[in-house]
Structure formats: structure tokens, C-alpha cells
Amino acid sequence: MTSEPHSPLQTFRLPAAVRGTHSDRALGRALVAAWQSDGIFQIRATRTQQEAMERALAASRAFCRRPLNEKALHVSDLSYSGYVASGEEETAGERDGSEIFTVCPDIPADDPRVIDRWPCHGPVPWPSPNYARAMKDYMRVVGGIGGRLLRLTALGLGLDDPDRLTRLTTDGWHHMRVLRFPPADAASERGIGAHTDYGLLVIAAQDDVGGLHVRPPVPGEARGRNWLPGESMAGRYEHEEPWTYVTPVAAVFTVFPGDIMQFMTGGALLSTPHKVRLAARERHTLAYFHEPAFDAVARPLDAPDSAEYIHYGTHFTRMFMRCYPERVTTARIEAEGRLKVLDRLREEALA
Ligand SMILES: O=C(O)CCC(=O)C(=O)O
Numbered sequence: 001m002t003s004e005p006h007s008p009l010q011t012f013r014l015p016a017a018v019r020g021t022h023s024d025r026a027l028g029r030a031l032v033a034a035w036q037s038d039g040i041f042q043i044r045a046t047r048t049q050q051e052a053m054e055r056a057l058a059a060s061r062a063f064c065r066r067p068l069n070e071k072a073l074h075v076s077d078l079s080y081s082g083y084v085a086s087g088e089e090e091t092a093g094e095r096d097g098s099e100i101f102t103v104c105p106d107i108p109a110d111d112p113r114v115i116d117r118w119p120c121h122g123p124v125p126w127p128s129p130n131y132a133r134a135m136k137d138y139m140r141v142v143g144g145i146g147g148r149l150l151r152l153t154a155l156g157l158g159l160d161d162p163d164r165l166t167r168l169t170t171d172g173w174h175h176m177r178v179l180r181f182p183p184a185d186a187a188s189e190r191g192i193g194a195h196t197d198y199g200l201l202v203i204a205a206q207d208d209v210g211g212l213h214v215r216p217p218v219p220g221e222a223r224g225r226n227w228l229p230g231e232s233m234a235g236r237y238e239h240e241e242p243w244t245y246v247t248p249v250a251a252v253f254t255v256f257p258g259d260i261m262q263f264m265t266g267g268a269l270l271s272t273p274h275k276v277r278l279a280a281r282e283r284h285t286l287a288y289f290h291e292p293a294f295d296a297v298a299r300p301l302d303a304p305d306s307a308e309y310i311h312y313g314t315h316f317t318r319m320f321m322r323c324y325p326e327r328v329t330t331a332r333i334e335a336e337g338r339l340k341v342l343d344r345l346r347e348e349a350l351a
Pocket residue numbers: 177179192197204206212274275276285286287
């Protein structure tokens with residue numbers, strides 16, 4: 001474990017495997033403490049991880065340079081994977097400037113779940129084989145970080161079973177947003193409005209431009225339960241301090257908890273609100289989300305028999321329908337009554 005005094009954020013090195021040793025437990029406690037004070041920490045990237053990150057960013061830059069009409073072809077009405085033009089996404093009803101390619105699990109059209117009309121399930125409309133390879137490689141590499149971080153988190157929270165969290169992530173619904181932010185102009189500096197992300201962990205990489213801000217835990221501040229319809233965190237505290245600027249640092253990942261972590265820990269770890277402001281130059285980032293399985297049910301760690309739960313696939317589907325009210329994917333879920341399929345999946349998962 002290293003903590004670099006000169007960096008504004010705490011930075012850690014991950015062991016190659018997490019076995020539950022004394023030093024794993026100490027590292028886990030340090031990670032939990034960093035989230036509780038700062039809402040975020042950095043993980044030092046290995047050479048291999050750094051190379052995968054560079055290849056993914058290069059593939060994204062090449063794709064983003066293609067004409068809009070070509071990029072816009074890479075959309076699916078089965079899955080939220082694919083291209084999102086600048087201005088298409090909404091956070092709290094306001095349009096974001098980000099241009100995005102979303103990569104959700106790549107599920108072949110003949111998979112039984114696709115045939116049975118599970119919402120959000122389908123193939124990724126990849127722009128090219130090279131792009132697909134770069135993103136899949138990167139997600140595999142970052143997924144390995146996610147698995148180790150979840151074991152360390154379980155140890156850091158003092159749980160006896162280091163696999164208490166990873167048990168939810170077998171066949172995890174890990175996904176990624178590959179983002180480009182245009183330079184700010186006179187009309188707008190809005191990259192993405194304040195929000196929290198939905199799952200267990202957000203593992204992000206950014207180029208050298210900067211623009212990300214996170215909200216650290218604030219003693220006494222009410223934080224919504226983003227998974228409940230009346231408590232959306234979208235837009236919350238957008239214009240109220242404190243926000244911490246995440247200075248770009250080469251060869252690191254920044255990591256913070258998502259909604260499921262807040263729910264499971266009863267708020268001991270808060271889902272970190274964050275927002276992006278546009279900079280003078282265009283900016284490229286990779287936001288990877290380490291998630292429970294689509295049909296997993298999360299319950300509070302200290303009350304596993306509680307009546308309170310989150311069915312992950314329901315939360316994911318609701319959040320994406322909220323961000324993309326006009327997308328073909330949303331229209332098809334509604335037109336085909338696919339939310340009823342989700343109701344059935346949830347009942348089966350709870351049974
Ligand atoms: O670009 C970033 O640094 C963060 C992007 C983000 O918050 C998201 O994609 O959910």
C-alpha cells in the first residue's frame with residue numbers, strides 16, 4: 001500500500017490477488033476510510049492496464065472523428081449499448097454535452113434471454129472489430145481490478161466472508177461508457193449534470209484534460225436513495241459546494257462507490273455524486289461500472305433477511321429509461337410491455 005502525500009487524492013497499489021491476509025485487511029480498511037473522507041481514491045495502473053487504457057482511448061478517438069451520420073448507425077433497439085450523440089442524454093431533465101458509446105454485456109440475438117424479451121439484453125452494435133477488441137480487452141482488465149476491490153472492500157468493512165460482495169457479481173452486468181466531451185463554448189459548459197452511478201463500483205480513467213468533480217461525504221447532509229423513484233440524485237447539489245476537482249494524473253484509475261454499495265452498506269459508503277464541466281479542449285474518458293448480475297437481488301449487509309432489496313436489473317432498466325426517454329430502446333421496452341418481463345424476473349429472483 002502506498003499513499004502519496006503530494007497527490008490531492010489518496011493513491012493505492014493493488015496486490016495481484018486478495019487472500020484475506022493481514023495486509024489485505026489493512027488495505028481494505030484504508031480504501032474504506034478514503035471513500036468515507038474523500039468519496040474517491042486512485043489506484044495506480046500497471047503497465048498492462050495502462051496499455052489497455054491507451055488502446056481503448058485511441059479506438060474511441062478514431063471512432064469519434066467519424067461523421068455523425070455514420071456514428072449514429074451504431075444503435076440498438078434491444079440494448080442500451082451503442083452511440084449516444086452529444087445532447088441526447090438527459091440528467092435531471094437537462095441535456096448533457098457528452099458524446100458516448102455505451103458497452104453493455106454483448107448478448108447474442110439467439111440467447112434465450114433475448115428471445116424471452118428481457119429488457120436491455122441484446123448484441124452490442126460495435127463500430128468495428130478493432131473497436132470491439134479494444135473495449136473488451138479493457139473491460140476484462142478493469143474487471144479484474146473490480147473483483148479485487150470488492151474483496152478488499154468486504155475485508156475493510158469487517159465482514160468475515162471476503163466474497164460477500166463478489167457473490168453478487170457472478171455473470172455481473174458490468175458495462176462501460178466511452179466518452180468524449182467537446183470543448184466548452186459560449187453557450188454551455190455542461191458536460192454531465194450531477195448524478196450518482198448505479199451499481200457497486202465506478203472505475204474511471206481520464207486523459208490529461210480534466211473536468212470531473214466529485215462530492216465528498218458531508219457530515220449531516222441528506223443523500224437520496226437514488227434507487228427509489230422519489231429520491232433521484234440526478235441534479236442534486238449541482239450548484240452547492242463542496243465539490244472536489246479530480247486533477248488528471250497519468251496512469252491511475254479513480255474509483256468510487258455506486259448506488260448498490262450505498263444501499264448494501266446502509267450509507268456507510270455513499271454513492272459518490274459527480275459531474276463533468278467542459279474544458280477548453282476536448283476530453284476523452286472511460287467510465288467502467290462493476291455491477292451485480294442483472295437478476296441479482298441486493299440486500300443490506302447487516303440485515304440479509306430484510307424485506308428491503310434492490311433487484312439490480314430493475315434499477316438498471318429504470319435508470320436507463322430515465323436517461324434516454326426518447327431512445328428506440330426505451331420505446332421498444334414500452335411498446336412491447338417488456339417491463340412486465342422485468343416484474344416476472346424480479347418475482348422469480350425473490351422467490
Ligand atoms: O468523464 C468522467 O470523468 C465521468 C463520466 C461519468 O460520470 C459517467 O459516464 O457516468
